Amino acid sequence: xxxxxxxxxxxxxxxxxxxxxxxxxxxxxxxxxxxxxxxxxxxxxxxxxxxxxxxxxxxxxxxxxxxxxxxxxxxxxxxxxxxxxxxxxxxxxxxxxxxxxxxxxxxxxxxxxxxxxxxxxxxxxxxxxxxxxxxxxxxxxxxxxxxxxxxxxxxxxxxxxxxxxxxxxxxxxxxxxxxxxxxxxxxxxxxxxxxxxxxxxxxxxxxxxxxxxxxxxxxxxxxxxxxxxxxxxxxxxxxxxxxxxxxxxxxxxxxx
Amino acid sequence: xxxxxxxxxxxxxxxxxxxxxxxxxxxxxxxxxxxxxxxxxxxxxxxxxxxxxxxxxxxxxxxxxxxxxxxxxxxxxxxxxxxxxxxxxxxxxxxxxxxxxxxxxxxxxxxxxxxxxxxxxxxxxxxxxxxxxxxxxxxxxxxxxxxxxxxxxxxxxxxxxxxxxxxxxxxxxxxxxxxxxxxxxxxxxxxxxxxxxxxxxxxxxxxxxxxxxxxxxxxxxxxxxxxxxxxxxxxxxxxxxxxxxxxxxxxxxxxxxxxxxxxxxxxxxxxxxxxxxxxxxxxxxxxxxxxxxxxxxxxxxxxxxxxxxxxxxxxxxxxxxxxxxxxxxxxxxxxxxxxxxxxxxxxxxxxxxxxxxxxxxxxxxxxxxxxxxxxxxxxxxxxxxxxxxxxxxxxx
Numbered sequence: 001x002x003x004x005x006x007x008x009x010x011x012x013x014x015x016x017x018x019x020x021x022x023x024x025x026x027x028x029x030x031x032x033x034x035x036x037x038x039x040x041x042x043x044x045x046x047x048x049x050x051x052x053x054x055x056x057x058x059x060x061x062x063x064x065x066x067x068x069x070x071x072x073x074x075x076x077x078x079x080x081x082x083x084x085x086x087x088x089x090x091x092x093x094x095x096x097x098x099x100x101x102x103x104x105x106x107x108x109x110x111x112x113x114x115x116x117x118x119x120x121x122x123x124x125x126x127x128x129x130x131x132x133x134x135x136x137x138x139x140x141x142x143x144x145x146x147x148x149x150x151x152x153x154x155x156x157x158x159x160x161x162x163x164x165x166x167x168x169x170x171x172x173x174x175x176x177x178x179x180x181x182x183x184x185x186x187x188x189x190x191x192x193x194x195x196x197x198x199x200x201x202x203x204x205x206x207x208x209x210x211x212x213x214x215x216x217x218x219x220x221x222x223x224x225x226x227x228x229x230x231x232x233x234x235x236x237x238x239x240x241x242x243x244x245x246x247x248x249x250x251x252x253x254x255x256x
Numbered sequence: 257x258x259x260x261x262x263x264x265x266x267x268x269x270x271x272x273x274x275x276x277x278x279x280x281x282x283x284x285x286x287x288x289x290x291x292x293x294x295x296x297x298x299x300x301x302x303x304x305x306x307x308x309x310x311x312x313x314x315x316x317x318x319x320x321x322x323x324x325x326x327x328x329x330x331x332x333x334x335x336x337x338x339x340x341x342x343x344x345x346x347x348x349x350x351x352x353x354x355x356x357x358x359x360x361x362x363x364x365x366x367x368x369x370x371x372x373x374x375x376x377x378x379x380x381x382x383x384x385x386x387x388x389x390x391x392x393x394x395x396x397x398x399x400x401x402x403x404x405x406x407x408x409x410x411x412x413x414x415x416x417x418x419x420x421x422x423x424x425x426x427x428x429x430x431x432x433x434x435x436x437x438x439x440x441x442x443x444x445x446x447x448x449x450x451x452x453x454x455x456x457x458x459x460x461x462x463x464x465x466x467x468x469x470x471x472x473x474x475x476x477x478x479x480x481x482x483x484x485x486x487x488x489x490x491x492x493x494x495x496x497x498x499x500x501x502x503x504x505x506x507x508x509x510x511x512x513x514x515x516x517x518x519x520x521x522x523x524x525x526x527x528x529x530x531x532x533x534x535x536x537x538x539x540x541x542x543x544x545x546x547x548x549x550x551x552x553x554x555x556x557x558x559x560x561x562x563x564x565x566x567x568x569x570x571x572x573x574x575x576x577x578x579x580x581x582x583x584x585x586x587x588x589x590x591x592x593x594x595x596x597x598x599x600x601x602x603x604x605x606x607x608x609x610x611x612x613x614x615x616x617x618x619x620x621x622x623x624x625x626x627x628x629x630x631x632x633x634x635x636x637x638x639x640x641x642x643x644x645x646x647x648x649x650x651x652x
Contacts, residue, residue, distance in 0.1 A: 062484050065647040088486040097484065098477035102270060114262045115485040159481075 002038040002061060002167060002198055007031055007070035009056050009222075030056040032222040033070070038200050038215075040166075043193050045213030046202040047246065053222035054202035055094060058171050061200070062092040075166055088116070091160040094171035098156075101145035105136055105155040108144070109162055116163035123162070130158040133188060150181040157185060167198045174208060186212050210242040218246060220253045259487030263495025267469060271503060281465060282507050286514040293518050303389070311335050312394035313353070315345045318360040326406050332397060349385050355394035357383040358403075368410055451609035452583040453515060454508060454544065455602070459551045459579045461507030463572055466500050466555035471568035474651060489644040493556070493637055500552035505545070539612050539622060546629040547605045551579075553636035560643045563651050578602075586610055598624045601632045 009031040018026060031053040038044035046054045059065045061072055063083035072079035075089045099108050109130075113123040131137050134154040139147055144155065157173065170189070174182035189212065193199050203209050209216055210230050218226045218233070226233055226249050230242055239245030271277050310333070317339040327334070339345045339357065348354035359381040361367065367378040380403065384395035412418050427433055473479040482492055532540065555572055562568035579602060586606035593611075598604045598621045608625040611617035643649045 064480060064483055084486045084488065087484055090484075092484045096477050097480040099481060100270075100473075100478045101476065102274065103266075107269070111262060111266055112481075112485060115259055115482075115487050117258060117486075 001040060001073075001075065002044075002200065003071075003073045004037070004057075004061070005035050005071045007034045007057060007060060007072060008068050009053070009060060009065070010068040030222055031060070031067075034219070034222070034224050035070075036217045036224065036227060038198050040198050041193055041196050042214040043189060043199040043201060043212055045209045045216040046200065046219055047204070047206070047209045047213075047216050047242075048202075048219035049204055049250075052219045054204075054219055055171050056222075057219070058092070058094065058169050058200065058202055061086075061169055062090060063087055064092075088163075089165055090167045090169055091163070091165035092169045092171075093156055093160045093173055095175060099144045099152070099159060102143055104141045104143055105131075105147075105158065106140040108155075108159055112159050113162045118163050126162055126164060130161060134158055134184065149176050150178060153177055153185075154181065157188070165197075168192055168200070170199075170201045172203055173201060174203075174205070182208075206241070206243040206246060216242075218249050220250060223253075225249050225253050259485075259491035260495045260498070263482070263487070263492055264499045267496060267499030268502070271465065281461075281503065282510050285460075285507075286511060289511070290514060290518050307389055307393045309333075310390050310393070312355045312390065312398065313337065313348075314394065314398065315339045315348075315354055315357040316360070317342070317358070318362050318364060319358065320360060320365040322365060322410075323360070323406055326409065327398075327402060330402050330405070332402060334394070334398065346383060349383055349391065352385065352388045352391070355384065355388070355391040356398055357381075358399070359383070368414075371414075449587070450613060451606040452587045453512065454609065455547070455579055455583045455606050457508040457511045458504050458544070458548050459555075459576055461511065462500050462504030462548070462552050462555050463569075463576065465503050466552065467559045467562070467565050467568035467572060469496050469500060470556055470559035471562040472565045474562075475564045479650065483644075483650065490637075490641045493640045493644055497549070497552045497556055497637060497640075500556065501545070501548040504552060505548045508544075508548075536612055536615070539617075540609065543605060543608060543612070543622075543626060543629070546626055546633065550601065550605075550629050550633040550636070553633045553640065557636050557640050557643070560640055560649060582606060593621075595621065595624065599628060601628050605629055 008029070011028045011030055013021070013023070013026050013028055018024065021028070034053070034057060036044070046057060048054050056065070060067045061074060061079065063079050063086050066080060072086075074086045077085040077089070079086050099105075103111075106127075109127055110123065113126070118126065131140060134157065136151075136154055136158055139151055139155075144152060147155065153173075153176070157170075160170075161168070168189070173185050173189070177185065186208065189199055189201065193214070201212065203212075213230070215227065215229055216233060217224050226236060228236065233242065233245045233249075234240070237245040237248035239248055271281060312332070312334040314334045315337050319336075324336075327336070337354075339359070342357075342359075345354065345357050349357060361378050361380070364378055364380075367375075371377075382395065382399040382403070384399065385391040386395075408418065411421075415421055470479075473482075483489075554575055558571040558575060559568040562571055582603045583606050585603065593607050597607060604625040608617060608622055611621070
């Protein structure tokens with residue numbers, strides 16, 4: 001289970017960043033008092049436009065960055081106090097964490113398995129399962145730099161799941177993938193949910209969120225503006241589909 | 257410390273599984289160095305040969321017949337011309353078409369033979385151009401060598417045997433003049449150069465790989481993949497620093513080996529006689545390992561604060577300059593160092609290496625050096641771990 005209470009992340013901008021974002025305020029609030037709960041056996045979706053704070057939230061959960069304020073508890077471990085335990089229980093995937101281009105998927109899978117203390121025979125079984133599910137075997141021994149975008153993403157997903165984590169956090173996992181590869185990724189996320197894992201995905205693709213997520217938290221400007229199942233969101237906003245519902249929420253937040 | 261070994265092995269695999277990398281890290285610098293030395297050597301040899309084969313063009317004025325005969329007898333390669341106009345001859349020297357002018361006074365032979373005590377001693381004037389190789393060489397050979405012999409021959413004509421005017425000789429027959437311990441002397445020559453070379457090579461060997469290992473991983477976005485694993489930041493840092501140590505160690509051994517092998521080429525056939533006692537060997541070895549650790553920590557620390565390899569190189573280069581200068585300080589110091597000098601990191605290692613080779617180091621001095629180097633390395637590793645924990649420094 002993941003429990004997030006009043007998560008706030010404030011970035012300090014340097015002069016150059018202030019100029020770039022045309023502001024004189026040296027502080028940028030990326031996430032503002034965000035709270036939500038993601039449970040075992042469900043896919044929780046963070047839905048929001050670019051720059052809404054989805055990735056920042058996920059990075060805080062993964063303990064890569066520290067929250068300015070608030071509390072994150074992953075499988076009973078507080079993220080700030082027990083970050084190693086948190087990292088042990090999560091599989092984290094985001095587009096700006098990359099695999100070493102010089103090495104093969106096969107090498108990196110074993111490498112990260114060892115870093116996660118996965119026993120040898122278990123590692124072998126995990127490799128067998130993930131490589132065959134994502135069809136990685138054909139290119140397992142090629143260096144990452146020689147792989148296509150889709151192959152790279154499959155490799156990154158397999159590597160992030162090497163230790164069979166209880167919590168899976170995927171930041172826009174289907175970004176840049178063709179429809180077939182994207183489908184195999186979402187199908188696997190459903191399988192993980194059915195296996196009783198906690199799955200959190202972030203996305204800005206409405207159709208994907210509508211089909212995949214059991215519950216959705218809508219984030220705009222770092223704040224959660226609505227939360228619930230797709231149906232609950234439709235009823236709340238009176239929209240026909242998630243896209244309409246999202247625009248209603250967006251208009252209400254921006255006051256337009 | 258789970259993870260140190262895995263990170264270390266991966267860094268090693270990065271280098272040793274890639275033939276291009278092995279070539280560019282370990283062998284290319286050696287090939288370049290030996291190649292450059294070879295070219296310099298053959299060019300300077302060519303130049304020396306060319307000067308030797310050159311027939312000097314010498315202008316003479318009022319030259320006595322006895323000198324002409326003397327010059328011919330010496331078999332010096334030269335083409336003698338008479339000065340018709342002194343200014344023209346000087347102009348030719350200036351633009352390099354002639355090499356030397358020898359101006360004898362008129363009636364030189366008569367002045368010499370009729371000399372009485374109190375007369376002015378006749379003067380021979382020579383002119384040359386030191387910025388022309390041929391001219392310098394002609395000046396040295398003829399003005400310095402042959403004229404001197406000519407002077408001595410005229411002198412012996414005047415006074416009979418030259419021994420009549422020699423009050424005493426110094427070391428004219430004393431082959432045992434030099435009294436020294438050969439091992440120590442060898443150590444001194446070596447002690448002057450080796451610490452300098454080693455400090456430079458250890459650092460240079462680690463520079464390229466070190467910046468790639470840290471700033472390169474940040475730039476490629478692969479560092480974060482390590483940071484989301486449960487491995488401690490300190491394990492990541494140690495794994496990388498140890499890997500860099502080994503790489504800088506291997507590369508400096510290869511570079512040094514190549515340098516010693518290429519030494520005859522540099523010093524015209526002389527080889528260095530290196531003899532280390534087991535004790536010296538152990539002391540040097542331990543010091544080099546600790547120095548590789550310190551240098552690796554310095555390079556990693558500077559690279560951590562850079563976002564790109566390019567930026568890291570601009571941070572590491574000044575540190576390299578400091579290492580170069582410090583190495584030079586020990587190379588040209590003659591005074592024995594006091595104990596406080598052994599407390600200055602980096603400087604103390606070069607100093608200690610020099611003193612180990614000349615067998616002059618005290619155990620206390622060695623202990624302080626080794627201790628300081630290791631303690632500073634550990635402290636820097638601590639700072640690197642702190643930097644790894646900072647999301648701002650790691651640009652996450």
